[in-house]
Amino acid sequence: MDSWVDGQPADALSLKDRGLAYGDGLFETIAVRRGQPLLLDRHLSRLMDGCSRLRIATDHDLVREELVAFAAMLGEGVLKLILTRGDGLRGYAADPQAQGRRILQGSAAPAYPIDNAEQGIRLFPCVTRLSRQPLLAGLKHLNRLEQVIARSEWQDAGHAEGLMLDHAGRVIEGVFSNLFLVRDGVLITADLKRCGVAGVMRAELLFQAESLGMPTQVTDITLEQLQWADEVFVCNSVYGIWPVCAYAALSWPVGPLTRKLQTIARALLDA
């Protein structure tokens, strides 16, 4: 598959890049259908927030142009954008004038079992906990060792995702998904002010639910609340929504609100 660095075809990166040295950068994983990058405004909005918080200077119009052009070339699949702070010298101090380096990579859409969306999935109970870091919470940054370790906890195909808690035992998210639960008709997802990635599909579903008049709540979630949920599902901007049918000894039916939002997510990813 093709890849670009700063708008030019390339398959290699400078060894001095601070993305490699320190994970000093951000990324976005964008579904592409019929040559279009999907949920592009939300991806760009999260990227801009990340650039602002990490103070990575970036021409956002140029990023948008490149994403659109790359998606047109890719046609179908997944487009990954990595934005690093560019080359560094020795040491953590960053050049405040440095421009972000744009790395675009294309790949085929992942071939997930159709049952994930239809029957629902089992969540693996990860023992790896998310650490509390408000300065990075919500960002899709390149420091992902917690996810790498959590994902290494299970190899069996029987678990399509894993659930991660924070050090206080709060329910936060999947390894590569956000989590929602439904209780008495209210759509609930974790507050990500301490840790976690504020997913693009999560934001879109909160928006869609509010548009439909469905009450939503962004709050701290305990394992006990999970236990009493009527419906549980995970989501991301590539696969849409997977109902969760089991986690450890808990189980849930695939519920009507999950199916309703799944139909909406499917339409968004089938644009």
Place this chain on the structure above:
Amino acid sequence: MDSWVDGQPADALSLKDRGLAYGDGLFETIAVRRGQPLLLDRHLSRLMDGCSRLRIATDHDLVREELVAFAAMLGEGVLKLILTRGDGLRGYAADPQAQGRRILQGSAAPAYPIDNAEQGIRLFPCVTRLSRQPLLAGLKHLNRLEQVIARSEWQDAGHAEGLMLDHAGRVIEGVFSNLFLVRDGVLITADLKRCGVAGVMRAELLFQAESLGMPTQVTDITLEQLQWADEVFVCNSVYGIWPVCAYAALSWPVGPLTRKLQTIARALLDA
């Protein structure tokens, strides 16, 4: 300056490297004098510990051989080794068979002001806190955004280092150094079981102090304990020891134990 990837001269890296994608790897920064990599056994020992904890398969004899050969070529300066989990596909799951990728880069020794070692330095009081993550604590891994953010807190040359606390307010380390304090003749440094990097010079100084019959303590340190310290210094394996003369409103004289250990560190880095 020269650089090698897996033993071959190279100045670029595969865009698929998991070091870039997730910070999935480790690094060591090694002083080189007269063609010799200094404190090599301690650097390799920490690297092996990191590979074992992150389950990165690595031929450690080969790593040693390459470090020795690269240092001989470099002559004088600093050798940086980055060890990543190699190329990945999409997703966090790692290939358990994957071999670590070895990236070696040489640079000139940093030109720190001589006053840092002679007169001592002022520590900047960083507001960026280190997050608690026992699974990564002590490792010199590639997830370094906390250090990048902390180092961006000051630009003035009047602060040669910054002090980082954890979220509970414990005194942990410098941004690129470990911290020691001396109180009633006891050499004290922070317990790094929750966060922090277990520095090679820190380990060496604890060993040297014990060899000299100097009592040592590895424990949690509060700001109040720092306030009552007789001597304070920071250290790493490139610059050795810098006495700390001030932090916020606190100040300390350059003490005799600091000078004694500084002489030892200097000898180790002048091999």
